[in-house]
Amino acid sequence: MKPYHTYTVAKEHADLTVEEYLKQILQYSGRKIQKLTRQKGILLNGKPVYLQRKIKPADTLRVLILADTAHGLQPEPGIIEILYEDDWLLVLNKPAYQLVHPTGQTTSGTLANYLAYELQQRGTAGTVRPLHRLDRETSGCVIFAKDSRSQFILEQQLKTHLLxxxxxxxxxxxxxxxxxxxxxxxxxxxxxxxxxxxxxxxxxxxxxxxxxxxxxxxxxxxxxxxxxxxxxxxxxxxxxxxxxxxxxxxxxxxxxxxxxxxxxxxxxxxxxxxxxxxxxxxxxxxxxxxxxxxxxxx
Structure with a gap:
């Protein structure tokens, strides 16, 4: 059975189109909406719906949780220190001398390799999405989003200085x-x-x-x-x-x-x-x- 996020439309969002609700309220990117449309992953009150359909209060919108891929990142056992975690993101404590993500000739031993392994062991393997990077010698906080929607929202916070x-x-x-x-x-x-x-x-x-x-x-x-x-x-x-x-x-x-x-x-x-x-x-x-x-x- 495919997994979905479920949302109930509030009164103040009545008369928005499905597309407007996805973009403005749920902050889905245009590219993500295109993928959902191709997979018929948007349901209004249990039925497939066109993006220009207007929504009403108490409507139920279900949005398919798209499977992420690791884009060639090799999971690798290693120590990670989780400073914070919820359903949408993690904050890891990067030690000095470690890269955040593979780059150039370095394809292993990075924070992302170790996090990919941790997620794989949990049975929730998906794309590892660092929101920002630190130099190899710099230590401290690095944010990883758990899905593309969370990544998009956090990137907007970064642009507007809320992050x-x-x-x-x-x-x-x-x-x-x-x-x-x-x-x-x-x-x-x-x-x-x-x-x-x-x-x-x-x-x-x-x-x-x-x-x-x-x-x-x-x-x-x-x-x-x-x-x-x-x-x-x-x-x-x-x-x-x-x-x-x-x-x-x-x-x-x-x-x-x-x-x-x-x-x-x-x-x-x-x-x-x-x-x-x-x-x-x-x-x-x-x-x-x-x-x-x-x-x-x-």
Whole structure:
């Protein structure tokens, strides 16, 4: 028997068409609606229905739950730390040195490989959908949507800044002013293909920061992103003359922090079902905490 989501039409949604209800109220994408139509997966009061049919209060709309495929991602046993989970999404705590998803020559050992295996073991295997990514050396919160509709809704929250990402960074020097905003476009580096740089022809990038700890020669920052450009925080902080400690690409490695001291400390979003704001925190990993302790003793 095919699985369906079931919705009851409220009075305020009367006279919308089925298509309008799916797009505006349920936030299904046009592509998803096309797939549902091809599979006759939209039922109004138990019967197939045209998209332009108007709905009435108390009508029952049933929408087929489409089977997802893993798109070649190989499930692989491994340790994952689940910080939050509900019927629509998970928030995982990514350790440093692990990729979020296979890319380039790396096809195994990623957070997505391990999550795919976890879902397979539960008997709920489907597409692994990371909403955003972190650099290999950056630790902390990563959101994974469990289905395409949830992914679409969360992506809209990301675009409208309802979904917020908060970071911790330990940087070289004393940043001035102690709090502020960096609004500087980021684009390809003119000479180094793997790097990004402040570039007037690049895409707008906005980073908010505030000092939460000051040491002799180092500063602990809290940062929030209004945009999500590649290497954004690292490029912006280097632009201010305070590169992330341990960042070999935009700063310098150190013996006491052998990777970039950058951590995705929290994510906030609106619950997909009831709109309630939820904030999920990832504790500082041991190496980051030890680096902060080292700075306090310098």
């Amino acid at each position: 917020k990402r908060t970071y911790r960074a330990l940087v070289k020097g004393m940043i001035q002013p102690p709090s502020g905003v960096v609004d500087a476009p980021i684009g390809p580096h003119p000479n180094l293909p793997n790097r990004r740089a402040i570039n007037p022809a690049g895409e707008r990038a906005v980073t908010y920061y505030r000092t939460i700890g000051s040491f002799d020669g180092a500063t602990l920052l809290e940062l929030n992103l209004a945009t999500g450009r590649t290497h954004q925080i690292r490029v912006h902080l280097a632009h201010l003359g305070c590169p992330v400690i341990g960042d070999a690409m935009y700063g310098l490695r150190t013996s006491w922090m052998p990777r970039q001291a950058l951590h995705a400390a929290a994510v906030s979003f609106q619950h997909i079902k009831n709109g309630q704001e939820i904030t999920v925190y990832a504790p500082l990993p041991a190496d980051f905490s030890q680096a902060v302790d080292f700075c306090t003793k310098m």
